Amino acid sequence: MRVAIAMAALAAGWVTPACAQDEADAGRWVVQQASTPDHRFRVWTFVSRDALAAADKVEVVHRATGVVVQHIDGIGGMGMHRAAETLLHVVDVNFDGHPDLSVAAGDGGAGPNNTDNFYLYDPRTRQYVFHEVLSSLTQVVINPDHSITSSSRGSCCSHLSETYRFVGGQLTLVASWEESLTADGAWIETTTGRLRGGKMRYQVKRRRPPAELSGR
Template structure:
């Protein structure tokens, strides 16, 4: 929790950056942070339990060999996620040591999805994971204490035991220290702790890992390289679109330089020409190799080309999709919102064994004269478009004994649930329960029917 002063500072920065106040409440502010020298000694040792003595050692949570002075924090309000990277010119200093797993980059809260493309470590899940906590003006990083037995001291008895003490000691092995003496176990306890303070807030939306050397361009659609980003670097993302990333590169000494990364160079894809065309347009689907099946691909991007010149008119990226077979027929032309303009449909997520597969539905925006991914339609499983009734049907299975069908219609330009039927087996397996809902006067009204299972 932040104090009154800290909360006021945070609110001012949030207003300055124009970010969501509710989402920001539990997340660190984005920006450049500075290591507080000597703050590693601020760790508060716990008093030893009876029969122990402690010799406390204080160490940096961030490895000394990494030579870290600054850290970057980004915040994705939509995902409710912070990403954090320690600026270092000695990335090899990180790794696993007894009692702690040190990393250059972290994501939190509720992150446990480390990949080579997003190499962000989790926090506070395993005993050897880092702990990150917010403060009034920054954050701390720490680890559980490492306790090492270094010896023992015998304290002699100072008097003879009473008869009662002798009996208790013999029966329960609870022996009075004054009468029998005691052993004090000696431990070296190492405390790992560091504190960083916000040096300058910046509207960093994400931190991007750069797996290969890429040129940093002066601006979007520029061909002028102003620097090269080294492989294994992290950069701060200010904005992104289908073409690239507006970024800042921050050196280990905290100096900043802005530029642009071309996604075609950073994220090379295989482009598959599609059979479908539209007046003045042809299409290619950008794919990555699938991991499970030979010949399978992940269709994660769509390119719109000028049919005459072949010039790129638009590119959409970051589509959610599972592996499918490479084909010139991945893309279909539909009219998903019944406005007469051609829309596009691409395979999406498989939905597991349901089947509850989704599609990426990309609507044509007449005002912008561009295609736009529709997240609502793209989230509906087993989507079917019925032009005759101007309805969208969505089918879903919930295991062996439950399934549903939903009917959506566009009302005043908004997708609205109009009908819903859900059928499931009762817990005892003897009855089938069917719930039917219909939109009446702007509200869904439901009825449930129960019949003996066949």
């Protein structure tokens, strides 16, 4: 899903890839506003001529010594309308008491379908580890009740919301809601899912759409 959204956004001109930034800006380290008790962060940032900021890599700096303790490469973020010093955020994603990182990766434009790269702190190695599944989700929100929600919009008539929790250290889908207009425009289908007995169980309901959607 994330790749398709990103390609659509690029094609529509909503976002600019890091490789297409203004050649006059060869990139620079930008100290981020977010920090942890142990670490400060610098992001190698490209800023285009139309003020779109893109994150390319991160340096994790130990607060007490000023030594760079980790390099995070390969972010390749798309240019977006954000202040360069706010491309990285600190949040406890998996609720283990250790601050994790989210780095702005893509802005889906009208979707909005924005994406972030998530790096979870491993206290054993003292490194931030890329979480591929979480980073593939769009519009991620970390909630106070220890759930994580992701939502997306495929068009004016297609919407999706998913709820996840970390169960035994694994990101697990526990609920979903999807609503879309059928191809013939005759029905709005709503599909809800719940995790029960270790499996997702789904229920589909149909209703007639408003006249402006059905075209009748």
